[in-house]
Amino acid sequence: MSKPSIPSGTRDFGPDQVDRRNYIVDIIKKAFVKYGYRPIETPAMENLSTLMGKYGDEGDQLLFKILNSGDFAKGMTAEDLSEHKKLALKICERGLRYDLTVPFARYVVMNRNDLVFPFKRYQIQPVWRGDRPQKGRYREFWQCDADVVGSDSLLYEAELVLMMDEVYAELGFPVEIKLNNRKILAGMAEVCGIADRLTTMTVAIDKLDKIGPEGVRKEMLAHGISDEAVDLVDKFLAAQGLESLKPLLADSGIGQKGIAELEDVFAKIRRGSPRNTVAFDPTLARGLNYYTGAIFEVKALGVAMGSINGGGRYDDLTGLFGLKGLSGVGISFGLDRIYDVMNELSLFPDSLGNAPRILLAAFDEPGFDFAYDCLLELRRRNVRAELYPEPAKPQKFLKYANSRHIPLVGIIGSEELAAGKIALKDMVSGEQRTVSVSEVD
């Protein structure tokens, strides 16, 4: 019998962890509902045709693919074995979802005739990626997404930022919410004469945190962008505030539009009096290619941790599935990283209120029988009550109560049984008094 284990990069969550994760999810969900987002859920498995090509070549490789049922190898020849990437697509039709945005776009397109736009949805589900596991990076992790599609109103950019602000205020740790706009990045590329290299530039800038400014320069140069252009990009990235970008982008229509959009969004956000810093960051790029307008990123202050929350506007995500012209904007909370931040800062409440309130215990069979009556009465009154499953000695049932963080133990010995009462022990103070079970609540 080999020792059981779980796949690398995956985790079990024990009772305290689940309670704490639910504590975070409940706060996020409450905000989603308050802001008018409605829940949907999509299947863990999607057709690979839905997923492939949406996350770049690297993403395609990181998709978990599910082997077809039955004789999947039927008709295959030795030749097929030589190209494993092609072969994978012959023997796998389905894969596990990689994020919640592409399934959402697929859902919107499939339900286009029944949905009323703008459609605001939230979705809280796990996603799977075959990344190399490392600290803070898992192969199964949870995303908490809110998106609205079918409107290009900047109201939603502001609303999503204020919603994130509210969630972190409630969770109890300060964050910085950074904003940029893909149109500003497009304007930069235009002014620098590398409009056709926008993606190369964006992908390089996106790595700033990891590889530093010198690394970004090198990457752009390595991809054939000229010294002059790279110098100009540097100048943009050093801009302090939206105002200082205006003259630099004076000649770019798209750049000006990006600035105007962000100014509108910032004005709306300010009127909502956010409790956290909300700041423009010209170096914010976001990796995903489908963003076309505002982009967001949130970092926890005082903790070494990557982005815990991001998002942005995408003008044509549903176009990938044949439904053009539906603009959307959304955000995604990274539950696992928020959990790690909360843990590091010791921000979880001591008691999350779900452990039993009282453990009943008896020394012998007659006492156990009475204890069972007490148990039934307490539960009838909706008290979270437990009964130690057999007559036992105090050290046994007290240890059990302690380990389960049960604050009260109702002990039944022969005296208590004769009086029809219980000896109620407070596990924190150690105090003990004889009471009727009807007094327990």
Add this chain to the structure above:
Amino acid sequence: MSKPSIPSGTRDFGPDQVDRRNYIVDIIKKAFVKYGYRPIETPAMENLSTLMGKYGDEGDQLLFKILNSGDFAKGMTAEDLSEHKKLALKICERGLRYDLTVPFARYVVMNRNDLVFPFKRYQIQPVWRGDRPQKGRYREFWQCDADVVGSDSLLYEAELVLMMDEVYAELGFPVEIKLNNRKILAGMAEVCGIADRLTTMTVAIDKLDKIGPEGVRKEMLAHGISDEAVDLVDKFLAAQGLESLKPLLADSGIGQKGIAELEDVFAKIRRGSPRNTVAFDPTLARGLNYYTGAIFEVKALGVAMGSINGGGRYDDLTGLFGLKGLSGVGISFGLDRIYDVMNELSLFPDSLGNAPRILLAAFDEPGFDFAYDCLLELRRRNVRAELYPEPAKPQKFLKYANSRHIPLVGIIGSEELAAGKIALKDMVSGEQRTVSVSEVD
């Protein structure tokens, strides 16, 4: 661009469906917490070595297997292609979980040193099976499990039955909870002289609902059980009540033990005053081989639907992973079938309380600006408020409010703007009055 779709046997859940599913889950979860069960969550993917061989040969075939990353075909030859079952295990190390019981047993064994027994856990997660999809049977469906391991006290059998009873009373439809005991089935087999064919007999009896008594007879005969034995089994299955079984099982130690256990469990259940019928059923067999004591099954009354809830005691589930002697007992609610029953009986409350309370809307830009202020004020007071994302005509925003079931619309025209008020329209009565936004709650 091909039309997007989702894999056969899987489903999307829209907002109303998610609300309704959560309504059921919350009631089940509340009962689990009240009875002292604590949540755990396990990964969707398990090592195939954990899953294979636990659900019979058929189960092994129904497991969804995940293709290994990288060059999974490396070193393979044409010969490997001829045996697809073997090949699958060469190219797949992981699979999707098939139920929540085996992952739970695996969890208990991996955490044996940190857990305090009896360990009571609940787990509410999806499972995946490659069954042929049909009405009421899906390839992704949710189980809501509660189990306790590390005690053989019959207290838990009674507690689980009372907990199921409480859940259905709360959900609002009547059920019949049927009980049997595998020891009684073992006793039957012993008395019929087919102790070595217990599994054959159990598997046949388990199909009674599907194939009828004649089908059960045929199946047993086809498997080489004698006419005399089959006649005797029939006699057992026709038994009315535990009492009438006693003489029939007088010569079987294990049969007598099964009867004694069930009598104890029934006595404890009766003291809890269940609101639904709880009855002994000698024909209840349950398919899974690991049950060794009490077995449960729940059927909704007045609805044509299979079992919606089942469970039982298993004496050595963790033994499969090398930890012997840990008795357990558990139940599993089938969320999808309960949903179907509730839907068929129209038992969901009309409003599940999550739709926005008010939609603000304006005719022009100045009004929209004021409406945004109103939106911020309402949200500051935690009112679920929305703003129609652009100035619009009434037919547009009223249609939107209607389709989203928003009961109030706050309209801002030039008069309202001048007065700093809103025209509050009640979407149910059609009434409209001018109020200050501070009056809305």
